[in-house]
Amino acid sequence: xxxxxxxxxxxxxxxxxxxxxxxxxxxxxxxxxxxxxxxxxxxxxxxxxxxxxxxxxxxxxxxxxxxxxxxxxxxxxxxxxxxxxxxxxxxxxxxxxxxxxxxxxxxxxxxxxxxxxxxxxxxxxxxxxxxxxxxxxxxxxxxxxxxxxxxxxxxxxxxxxxxxxxxxxxxxxxxxxxxxxxxxxxxxxxxxxxxxxxxxxxxxxxxxxxxxxxxxxxxxxxxxxxxxxxxxxxxxxxxxxxxxxxxxxxxxxxxxxxxxxxxxxxxxxxxxxxxxxxxxxxxxxxxxxxxxxxxxxxxxxxxxxxxxxxxxxxxxxxxxxxxxxxxxxxxxxxxxxxxxxxxxxxxxxxxxxxxxxxxxxxxxxxxxxxxxxxxxxxxxxxxxxxxxxxxxxxxxxxxxxxxxxxxxxxxxxxxxxxxxxxxxxxxxxxxxxxxxxxxxxxxxxxxxxxxxxxxxxxxxxxxxxxxxxxxxx
Numbered sequence: 364x365x366x367x368x369x370x371x372x373x374x375x376x377x378x379x380x381x382x383x384x385x386x387x388x389x390x391x392x393x394x395x396x397x398x399x400x401x402x403x404x405x406x407x408x409x410x411x412x413x414x415x416x417x418x419x420x421x422x423x424x425x426x427x428x429x430x431x432x433x434x435x436x437x438x439x440x441x442x443x444x445x446x447x448x449x450x451x452x453x454x455x456x457x458x459x460x461x462x463x464x465x466x467x468x469x470x471x472x473x474x475x476x477x478x479x480x481x482x483x484x485x486x487x488x489x490x491x492x493x494x495x496x497x498x499x500x501x502x503x504x505x506x507x508x509x510x511x512x513x514x515x516x517x518x519x520x521x522x523x524x525x526x527x528x529x530x531x532x533x534x535x536x537x538x539x540x541x542x543x544x545x546x547x548x549x550x551x552x553x554x555x556x557x558x559x560x561x562x563x564x565x566x567x568x569x570x571x572x573x574x575x576x577x578x579x580x581x582x583x584x585x586x587x588x589x590x591x592x593x594x595x596x597x598x599x600x601x602x603x604x605x606x607x608x609x610x611x612x613x614x615x616x617x618x619x620x621x622x623x624x625x626x627x628x629x630x631x632x633x634x635x636x637x638x639x640x641x642x643x644x645x646x647x648x649x650x651x652x653x654x655x656x657x658x659x660x661x662x663x664x665x666x667x668x669x670x671x672x673x674x675x676x677x678x679x680x681x682x683x684x685x686x687x688x689x690x691x692x693x694x695x696x697x698x699x700x701x702x703x704x705x706x707x708x709x710x711x712x713x714x715x716x717x718x719x720x721x722x723x724x725x726x727x728x729x730x731x732x733x734x735x736x737x738x739x740x741x742x743x744x745x746x747x748x749x750x751x752x753x754x755x756x757x758x759x760x761x762x763x764x765x766x767x768x769x770x771x772x773x774x775x776x777x778x779x780x781x782x783x784x785x786x787x788x789x790x791x792x793x794x795x796x797x798x799x800x801x802x803x804x805x806x807x808x809x810x811x812x813x814x815x816x817x818x819x820x821x822x823x824x825x826x827x828x829x830x831x832x833x834x835x836x
Contacts, residue, residue: 404467413463414834420799424785428801429834434464436801439476440829443812444822446483453826454485457835465491472499474525479809481532500533500559507562515569520593520602520620523566527627529629531565531634560635567631570624571643573602576725585610590728591646592617593624614650618698619806622705629705633712645716646726648709651702652735652744695793696759697803700810703752706745707814716741753816756807759793760821761786779782788828801832 417426441457444450454478464471472495480486480496487493503526507514514526516730532557541552575592580589584604594602614621628644631637687799708714715738716731717723723730734740761781769775781787789799790807808825816822 380497400478411459411835413459414836416801416833418801420785422776422797428833431464431467433801434460435651435831436805437829437833438464439479439806440805442479442483442486443809444826444827445485447812447817448819448822450823450826456830461489470495470498472496474529477529478532481536493832496533500530503530504558504562507565511565515565516597519596521623522557524623524627527563527566527570530566531630532632534559553790563631564635567640570628571639573597574643574646577728586612587728589614591649591726592621595620608714619701621650622701625651625705626708628706629712629714632714641714642717642722644709646715649727651705695803696756696790697806699752699755700807703749703814706749710742710745749814752814753811756816757818757821759790760824761789761791785831788824790801
């Protein structure tokens with residue numbers, strides 16, 4: 364009567380479900396019979412609901428941090444996975460997560476989820492999500508009109524870049540609606556589109572303003588490797604690194620922040636075609652141009668492994684932006700997944716590196732080689748590096764072989780190969796850390812899919828790991 368059965372639920376409360384149209388048959392697994400139920404049918408029809416989701420699996424294998432935050436991470440992860448697999452089980456879980464989130468927070472939306480909704484027809488088929496996307500966009504416009512400094516000069520760089528990327532995506536969405544509209548609706552959409560573009564370009568202009576020149580990176584931080592990068596906080600005119608001493612840091616230490624800036628600038632250039640956005644995106648791309656080979660011999664055995672906070676000095680050639688430890692198996696999969704989205708944005712929006720010695724003196728460490736200055740070979744190189752990020756994700760998904768490169772690295776805390784029900788299908792946090800965090804796993808899986816990763820088997824295994832993070836009634 365029903366199709367193939369799949370598991371729905373956490374490791375503590377599991378249900379066997381089968382989906383037929385919109386009906387879910389739920390059979391509790393190994394549930395003890397309650398008193399007074401003799402003679403009742405062994406199955407019951409009910410709708411399971413999400414109670415919450417965990418935010419972490421600890422090194423010793425405990426699920427912790429159950430709550431709404433975990434639901435938010437899982438919601439984004441399942442949306443990404445389902446976009447590729449179209450799996451009915453994953454769709455059912457997504458719907459249950461969405462119900463839980465909207466029950467608790469009816470207007471729930473953020474920049475990342477908003478951009479995700481705007482790029483996925485399945486998500487756009489949910490009126491509540493579209494309504495919340497519109498509300499989030501309107502909120503940014505209203506905040507900018509009332510207190511522009513609050514949106515331009517407060518918080519961290521990822522908030523600024525996330526809002527910029529969202530507004531670029533929303534502007535494209537409105538443009539499509541505008542083409543189909545007539546009469547007053549068309550007039551209203553044009554007005555809204557102008558407002559969105561005004562705020563979006565203001566954010567992108569601010570991002571260009573914050574970018575470090577070679578002189579600034581050297582004078583402010585005594586670290587020329589940070590040229591083309593961005594500050595952690597945007598609160599002052601030039602931004603700051605907060606409490607971080609970045610004197611000996613490679614740009615990879617600020618990976619996710621820098622990737623989001625590259626992505627926003629590339630997307631901004633693709634929409635507005637302003638040379639300043641292309642130049643800034645090109646300069647920020649320098650640290651991303653690492654090798655596209657996975658080399659298990661390149662493992663940093665510091666404390667913690669793979670993450671040289673102790674000021675280790677790496678030299679790996681100008682093209683790579685001194686990014687060698689990015690290719691170690693011990694590096695964080697979330698950073699590798701997110702890297703792919705920045706690389707793909709450069710390709711999709713046809714960013715090129717300027718042939719200007721004066722620009723290179725200001726925004727590049729050394730001189731860009733001919734392979735970088737040539738648009739075709741530059742894009743081919745970026746595409747090879749996107750493919751590398753996908754191979755890395757595939758290679759580090761648990762379980763891994765017993766002789767895997769970083770299993771026995773000194774100082775690492777990876778608890779094993781991951782061949783067990785708790786770890787299988789996910790990723791360790793990396794950089795010597797053996798925990799498994801919902802936030803890092805969400806970044807990794809979203810980055811993999813957004814950058815074009817299409818390995819269905821990998822995504823199905825990842826979905827099974829996420830299933831264990833969710834708690835049901």
